[in-house]
Amino acid sequence: VHLGIALEVILMQRTPAGWTYWGRGDGKPESAALACFMDQGFHGNCCEGAAPLMLMKCAALNFLARVNTFNSRSDACMRYFEAQCSIFQCHANDIVAEIQGATETDICRHFAEIRSEANYRSLYPEINVDGLVALWNAIGAEGWARIAEAFIQAPYHYRAGWPDISIARGDQLRFVEVKTTDKLHLSQKQTISDLLLPLGLSVSVVKLTG
Numbered sequence: 001v002h003l004g005i006a007l008e009v010i011l012m013q014r015t016p017a018g019w020t021y022w023g024r025g026d027g028k029p030e031s032a033a034l035a036c037f038m039d040q041g042f043h044g045n046c047c048e049g050a051a052p053l054m055l056m057k058c059a060a061l062n063f064l065a066r067v068n069t070f071n072s073r074s075d076a077c078m079r080y081f082e083a084q085c086s087i088f089q090c091h092a093n094d095i096v097a098e099i100q101g102a103t104e105t106d107i108c109r110h111f112a113e114i115r116s117e118a119n120y121r122s123l124y125p126e127i128n129v130d131g132l133v134a135l136w137n138a139i140g141a142e143g144w145a146r147i148a149e150a151f152i153q154a155p156y157h158y159r160a161g162w163p164d165i166s167i168a169r170g171d172q173l174r175f176v177e178v179k180t181t182d183k184l185h186l187s188q189k190q191t192i193s194d195l196l197l198p199l200g201l202s203v204s205v206v207k208l209t210g
Helices: 031-038 050-066 073-078 081-087 089-100 104-117 130-153 185-198
Strands: 006-011 013-015 018-021 022-026 041-044 165-169 170-179 202-209
Touching: 018 031, 022 031, 031 170, 031 202, 041 050, 041 130, 050 081, 050 089, 050 104, 050 130, 073 104, 073 185, 081 089, 089 130, 104 130, 130 165, 130 170, 130 185, 165 185, 165 202, 170 185, 185 202
Parallel strands: 006 202, 170 202
Antiparallel strands: 013 018, 018 022, 041 165, 165 170
16 A cells, blocks of 8 residues: 555566556556556556646647747647646636636547647657546546646646556546556655645556566
């Protein structure tokens, strides 16, 4: 148990190519764990904080584009969410309000717009849109606005340390840190204990064994 959160041990297959869940995954432990959760009906992404931060940026994109320093929607699309939260700290309430008023349609449309940018793949990991939508719908605009409201208070402090996997099933939103032998790092402890747990979000640690 870490920080009072649940610890689950999952048996995986370990091959010379890496970790797999019954042949599924790309060898990385996070991908194998995500495959396991998908078998349980969850959808999500295994790219640490990239998915949650992308989700909040998609929800706030129209406002971020309106106040963009370079009057560039493209820049708003590609600039990291934590950077924009820092630059526009004086507009924190407006960013949160924009997220609060966003819809699933906005998320899908804005993510497609962001992903169509020429340098998207050089800056961001691949994010599964179905997983992104599942995360959004699990707690809705109100829930993600609450996360954004806390995140924007210290965006560079909270940009690292997100658990490896963000998944959802229905109205269940879970953040899962995947471990094999190492322990939680300081940034992970801070984000989990200072941001996620105070908001009542589900956080757990999964240890893979094979």
